[in-house]
Amino acid sequence: MVLNEQLHEMNPAIKFLVVVVSMLTLAWFFNPWTPAIFFVGIVLIQLVCSRINWKLWLLMMIPFVITAFGYLWTTILFAAEAGGTVIWSWKHIEVTDEQFARALSLSFRVIAFSSISLLFAFTTRPVNFVMSLMQQFRLSPKLAYGIMVGYQFLPVVKEEFVQIRHAHRLRGVGDEKWWWQRLFGMRRMLIPLLAAAVRKAERAAFAMEARAFTGEPRTEFFKPVTVRFNDWVLTALFLTLLISSSILGVLLT
Amino acid sequence: MIKLQEKPIPINTSMVMELSNVTFRFPEDDEPILQDVSFTIHQGERVVITGPSGSGKSTLLYLMNRLYPESCDGILSGSITLFGKNQADYLPGEVNARIATVFQDPDSQFCMPTVEEEMAFTLENLNVPRAEMEKRIVEALDTTRLTHLRHTLIQTLSGGMKQRVATACAILMEPEVLLLDEPLSHLDPLTAQEYVGWLDELQKKYGWTVVAVEHRLDAWKDFFNRRLKVISGGFVEQSDSVVAAPILFNKRNTSMVEETVFEALDVSVELKGKTLLHNASIKLRHGEIAVLAGPNGSGKSTLFKAICGILPLSQGRIISRQTLPGYVPQSPEHLFVTQRVEDEVLFSKRAEPRIVGDLMKRLRLDDIHDAHPFAISHGQKRRTAIAAMLVEKRSVLLLDEPTSGQDEAALNELHQLIRTRAEEGLAVLVITHDMEFAASIADTVFLLKEGLLTGEFNAADVWKDEKLLREHSLLPPIGGGLRGT
Numbered sequence: 001m002v003l004n005e006q007l008h009e010m011n012p013a014i015k016f017l018v019v020v021v022s023m024l025t026l027a028w029f030f031n032p033w034t035p036a037i038f039f040v041g042i043v044l045i046q047l048v049c050s051r052i053n054w055k056l057w058l059l060m061m062i063p064f065v066i067t068a069f070g071y072l073w074t075t076i077l078f079a080a081e082a083g084g085t086v087i088w089s090w091k092h093i094e095v096t097d098e099q100f101a102r103a104l105s106l107s108f109r110v111i112a113f114s115s116i117s118l119l120f121a122f123t124t125r126p127v128n129f130v131m132s133l134m135q136q137f138r139l140s141p142k143l144a145y146g147i148m149v150g151y152q153f154l155p156v157v158k159e160e161f162v163q164i165r166h167a168h169r170l171r172g173v174g175d176e177k178w179w180w181q182r183l184f185g186m187r188r189m190l191i192p193l194l195a196a197a198v199r200k201a202e203r204a205a206f207a208m209e210a211r212a213f214t215g216e217p218r219t220e221f222f223k224p225v226t227v228r229f230n231d232w233v234l235t236a237l238f239l240t241l242l243i244s245s246s247i248l249g250v251l252l253t
Numbered sequence: 254m255i256k257l258q259e260k261p262i263p264i265n266t267s268m269v270m271e272l273s274n275v276t277f278r279f280p281e282d283d284e285p286i287l288q289d290v291s292f293t294i295h296q297g298e299r300v301v302i303t304g305p306s307g308s309g310k311s312t313l314l315y316l317m318n319r320l321y322p323e324s325c326d327g328i329l330s331g332s333i334t335l336f337g338k339n340q341a342d343y344l345p346g347e348v349n350a351r352i353a354t355v356f357q358d359p360d361s362q363f364c365m366p367t368v369e370e371e372m373a374f375t376l377e378n379l380n381v382p383r384a385e386m387e388k389r390i391v392e393a394l395d396t397t398r399l400t401h402l403r404h405t406l407i408q409t410l411s412g413g414m415k416q417r418v419a420t421a422c423a424i425l426m427e428p429e430v431l432l433l434d435e436p437l438s439h440l441d442p443l444t445a446q447e448y449v450g451w452l453d454e455l456q457k458k459y460g461w462t463v464v465a466v467e468h469r470l471d472a473w474k475d476f477f478n479r480r481l482k483v484i485s486g487g488f489v490e491q492s493d494s495v496v497a498a499p500i501l502f503n504k505r506n507t508s509m510v511e512e513t514v515f516e517a518l519d520v521s522v523e524l525k526g527k528t529l530l531h532n533a534s535i536k537l538r539h540g541e542i543a544v545l546a547g548p549n550g551s552g553k554s555t556l557f558k559a560i561c562g563i564l565p566l567s568q569g570r571i572i573s574r575q576t577l578p579g580y581v582p583q584s585p586e587h588l589f590v591t592q593r594v595e596d597e598v599l600f601s602k603r604a605e606p607r608i609v610g611d612l613m614k615r616l617r618l619d620d621i622h623d624a625h626p627f628a629i630s631h632g633q634k635r636r637t638a639i640a641a642m643l644v645e646k647r648s649v650l651l652l653d654e655p656t657s658g659q660d661e662a663a664l665n666e667l668h669q670l671i672r673t674r675a676e677e678g679l680a681v682l683v684i685t686h687d688m689e690f691a692a693s694i695a696d697t698v699f700l701l702k703e704g705l706l707t708g709e710f711n712a713a714d715v716w717k718d719e720k721l722l723r724e725h726s727l728l729p730p731i732g733g734g735l736r737g738t
Contacts, residue, residue, distance in 0.1 A: 127365070153361075169563050170562070192586055203358055210318055210320060210356070211423075212349035214346040222373030222387075
């Protein structure tokens with residue numbers, strides 16, 4: 001039982017449920033403290049219970065931080081009158097403390113949401129997630145294996161995309177001068193890509209049917225995805241963080 | 254559940270399939286694709302279904318494992334009896350464990366990442382108890398000698414290995430009948446031969462009935478003992494000849510003239526830090542037809558893309574006349590960017606409108622100039638692509654795997670097409686795995702292995718050097734005869 005494996009080994013469906021519940025709960029709080037405390041908590045849990053690539057994590061956080069900052073200043077400048085004491089003014093613009101708190105809350109919410117989403121994405125293998133959804137939440141096998149095939153096709157479609165782009169380069173498509181010309185030229189790739197995708201999808205469907213796949217719910221699993229005691233411990237940990245950040249947030253404002 | 258056990262080949266014992274007066278039509282078609290088909294297949298037989306492209310071979314195969322008529326709403330008359338029971342009386346998926354199928358395209362018959370997960374998917378479909386799954390997976394991997402691949406990602410395997418994994422998944426179901434839909438068409442000659450040998454050994458051990466669809470019998474040697482030919486009109490006739498009748502290509506006299514039209518010198522290609530091509534040098538002459546051959550993944554397409562200017566060279570230079578060589582990829586439709594065949598030919602900014610009319614006539618495109626390039630036949634697509642290349646007055650034409658998956662008529666047409674272009678003075682370089690085709694057409698052969706050009710060989714000599722060919726996953730052409738004098 002290694003501590004930094006815990007989040008990776010957690011049942012994906014339960015983890016997903018925790019993420020959804022956390023997001024829905026956080027949406028009700030308009031103070032800046034709740035999402036901020038929650039964010040710090042999530043990072044701490046991830047530091048202790050996972051072994052993720054933090055460099056990549058930081059990189060992935062950049063767009064969210066920019067979005068959060070965007071929220072901050074647009075809400076300060078353009079939000080409806082909220083009352084409260086004026087803490088800062090410049091020319092005609094007056095910023096009240098309540099307005100500032102709300103803006104801060106919104107941007108921290110963006111950061112909190114993205115941190116828990118990244119936690120899920122960084123510690124979950126897509127195959128396990130789909131298998132777990134099928135076994136814990138009775139997701140239809142038709143849908144589950146449909147997603148799996150789509151997932152397997154991603155590299156194949158990418159390869160096809162490269163082949164078509166190479167061929168198009170020969171026709172002088174794709175090396176136009178301006179980026180918007182090139183972007184507009186991309187529409188030409190749509191038909192060949194779709195044609196190939198439909199062909200491959202049909203073949204895959206045949207191959208699956210030929211292996212006796214009917215889409216009926218299955219009774220036996222080679223690797224059952226189980227719900228273990230540790231999953232409940234982690235769930236309790238997340239819920240404690242959620243509740244305490246909610247209470248603390250309210251108390252601090 | 255029938256256990257895997259060794260048994261001798263029992264021929265003419267019990268009947269596994271019986272088709273009587275089967276006529277089948279797709280709902281969107283007016284004419285039936287199969288008409289009045291009757292035959293029986295007995296346990297342990299090895300039957301091959303042959304016929305030209307689009308003749309209904311694969312349709313016939315899909316009728317045998319119940320994929321049709323269910324999956325396509327096709328209209329079926331006559332009766333198909335599988336193991337003594339009418340096909341319509343089976344539940345969905347019920348018969349698929351007894352009649353397993355391996356398909357043509359190695360890239361689109363898996364839905365899970367690793368070999369083990371794919372096998373588990375198969376067993377879960379059959380509701381095999383979990384305790385038994387492990388045993389059956391180990392057994393099937395052991396039988397097929399693929400144990401070392403158990404945890405490998407399927408997408409990282411070669412085409413030949415993917416076909417073996419697909420076969421192993423079929424065997425895992427402990428079937429009585431194995432259906433194969435052109436399983437060799439994406440493999441290089443040596444890999445194909447190895448696959449056939451491997452299958453032969455397994456069939457002898459387990460006594461399955463094998464039914465395969467195949468348009469080229471060369472690689473199978475004497476594997477089959479009966480042949481069903483799908484002929485025009487969708488009729489099926491029995492044939493006793495199960496060995497490949499050599500395709501007779503017209504004999505060609507070289508049109509090569511000692512005048513270099515294209516030269517690539519010490520060309521290397523690096524992509525993402527990996528060298529895909531090392532110092533390749535190629536020289537092509539006026540009217541020359543050359544073949545470029547080598548194992549899958551040896552860098553043949555990379556070389557093509559480098560010398561026609563798609564991929565940047567990391568080293569070396571190219572000496573060409575006005576324009577770089579024209580390139581027709583394995584799927585010619587990848588080149589298409591317009592909605593009409595004629596627009597396609599005229600698309601290039603460097604197109605010379607003067608020669609378009611003549612070019613379209615010579616490539617027999619004048620009848621279909623108004624058609625949508627995606628809606629025409631494969632041969633027409635290739636001719637359109639060639640026209641789109643030649644309209645820029647290119648002096649070299651590169652064809653990437655034009656022979657793959659083509660039937661005899663298409664190969665003969667292709668042979669004629671290439672030959673005529675060479676006679677018009679074009680230098681043509683062709684990538685192909687089809688050694689019979691190569692032997693019938695090439696003046697020169699270039700062999701490539703692991704990104705290194707082994708050398709340029711005179712076509713007449715290279716076919717005798719079995720060792721050299723084997724090193725490049727190739728086999729000498731068999732039976733390839735030439736027609737005429």
